[in-house]
Amino acid sequence: MNIDRIIFAFAGVVILASLALGYFVHPGWFLLTAFVGLNMLQAAFTGFCPLAIILKKLGREPGCAFK
Numbered sequence: 001m002n003i004d005r006i007i008f009a010f011a012g013v014v015i016l017a018s019l020a021l022g023y024f025v026h027p028g029w030f031l032l033t034a035f036v037g038l039n040m041l042q043a044a045f046t047g048f049c050p051l052a053i054i055l056k057k058l059g060r061e062p063g064c065a066f067k
Contacts, residue, residue, distance in 0.1 A: 003055045004063030010051060011036055 001009075014036050022029035043049040052066035 002061045002063035003052050004065045006055055006060065007049060007051055007066070011040060 015033050018029045018032035018036070022033065039049070043052075047066065049066055052062075056062060056066070
């Protein structure tokens with residue numbers, strides 16, 4: 001898997017987990033969903049993604065979005 005696919009998978013898991021936690025545990029967990037969404041939006045415009053930087057340093061192959 002390249003960096004792009006790892007980031008999409010990670011974001012999806014965090015969003016689904018925070019939605020479940022917000023529904024079953026406490027509504028405050030919905031803030032994590034909002035944070036991930038805002039981070040994805042800013043990454044679309046700026047190309048800056050902290051997870052992409054970490055994965056690149058770990059030697060993962062870059063995709064089209066995060067070179």
